Amino acid sequence: MSTSKRPKTEARAGRIKLADVATASGVHYSTVSRVLRPGSKGRISDAVAEHVKAVARELGYQPNSVAASMRTNSTHSIGLIVHDMSDPVYPPILTGIEEVLSPQGFAVLVGNTGYDIAVEMDVVNRMASRLVDGIFLATTRLEDPIVKRCQDLGIPLISVLRQTLSRDTPAVINDCLGGMRALTRQVLAWGHRDIAVILAPQNLSTGRERWRGIRDVLTEHGMTLPEHRIVYVEHMSADQGERAARSLLNAQRPPPEVIMCVNDLVAIGAIRACRAAGLNVPLDVGISGYNDIPLVDMIDPALTTVRMHLQEIGKAAGKMMLAHLGSEAPSPATVRIDAELVLRASLRNLNG
Template sequence: MASIKDVAAEAGVSVATVSRVLNDHPSVSADARTRVLTAVEALGYRPNAVARSLRTDQTHALGLVISDVLNPYFTELARSVEEEARALGYSVIIGNADERPDLQDHHVRTLLDRRIDGLLVSPTDGGSPLMLEAARAGTPMVFVDRWIPGVDVPVIRTDGRAAVRDLVAHLHGLGHRRLAIIAGPAATTTGQERVGAFREALRAYGIELPDSYIGQGDFQAESGRRVTEEFLRLPEPPEVVFAADNLMTLGALDAIRARGMRVPHDIALAAFDDVPWFVHTDPPITAIAQPTGELGRAAVRALVDRIEGRPSTSVTLPARLVVRRSCGEPSQSRRSTP
């Protein structure tokens, strides 16, 4: 592999001149610049990104810490982040927190040590002193999907409350009255928000949400299975299980089928976080869809604005209800609520 010294020898200039050309320094003559760039092309030289970052104090790398890489929602989010970052001239280093606050902070600390230019995080809980410290130190940071109250950084998120109201109205219209929820972790903002929105939407129809119809999950499949089994053992099981994310929906579906029950004939099932495979289940699952790709792209733009000294603000996007057939809908139903 060619070195900077090889380029200097090929171009007939000093190493310092090559360095100035590669860093767009204005003091280099047009002739020297042409010779250096010709030598770079001829030798296939690629500057060392780490060494350049030490000179420019920029790595053109972003850190992304997501809550669970196995969750299709976060997989899609990471893909959109990487695509938008690449389009803006940045690379992305990804850390998977696996819904563990300790692992989240490990990745954040590692990324900061690697001198990333900015950090995107979907927090696993609401109380990380490390991220509060990083924000106060001026680290360019943006929260995506979830956030930590009291940390003053832009938040790029979905507001699902209207879509939850649409879902409850839809379920009420189908005749369902006993509705239960598999909630996400109470330490996360999304876990809190979705339960609150569900309870509020039920009250609009005079329906209370008893404690026995709130199951505590962790946004992973096993918790969805466990909570659904608890619901099904109740003296009066719910008519509908609403899982607050896609993996818990999968666990709920497993528990229902393990009992020899059928969706929606024996119990209805709905989900927050639509994913492509929901259309392939039997029956296809009614779900609340988030604009995941748009969230990821908006988060990158907000972070790059902060890195490059431009104003950056929070963005809230709406979710929408996608009606299929897992709640007892007519078989021809394919309606989406805009």
């Protein structure tokens, strides 16, 4: 740590503390504490309370929550771990979380992993050092050493968007299964039969559930996909999507009627790949995504996708965190937030 901060400015150094307010009001500092932190034990007369509050306000007293945390062993801060905040899925979740937690006095510590699990482990350890009251994990794998670590550390954990295989953590997730089923039914209803898919790694619950949603419906219709119509991305980005789509299109075979992508970014990449291959979307190839991130309604062609209610997910996660912090018994419930089909130009009705 190179930053040696010895001196501090005046304002920082001469910070008003409880004792200052106390002497200025002629009471003991413990009394000030009780006035300013209602809910603590020990009743205070209204007269004193008013007076102390007035003095505190006048002196511009700002409580030192670090000191309070030290005493109470609770920082009222919670961590949010994501791979990359620039992925537009995450910010609305942060907003939802803040909406619930901020009024309760919680602050949110954001940690980006950059898709690197070593970094992620480090982030967790640092959050542990900082005594966060809980962690929201948006990177959860089906078998997850990070989850394990949090459990070992005794940090309340809530999984968002994803869930472990054993469902041993509380979680708030999108109903990927339902969403993908609805989408697949629509694809079939519109007469598509030669379907290709670009899937996420199958060590993620989202990746697995979305794929299962597709397969379920295909199976209902007595269909299965041939190997060569199934490709994977390593993580969900447009570049990865473009690469994957290229491998679908480059083969000697004719292009599929539709490419169902595991999410919108991947679908964007797929659209690029189609364009590059001289194929028109949706005339030559239909494309679908998942998430309904901002602007996919404005792209060319407007993307058919499934909307997750991300802010709702964030809010639900926030509430769940509050519940878990309050109670002793964190029942690992999994809450599913409904998904919503959004039909746009990138997928057409072959029957129409």
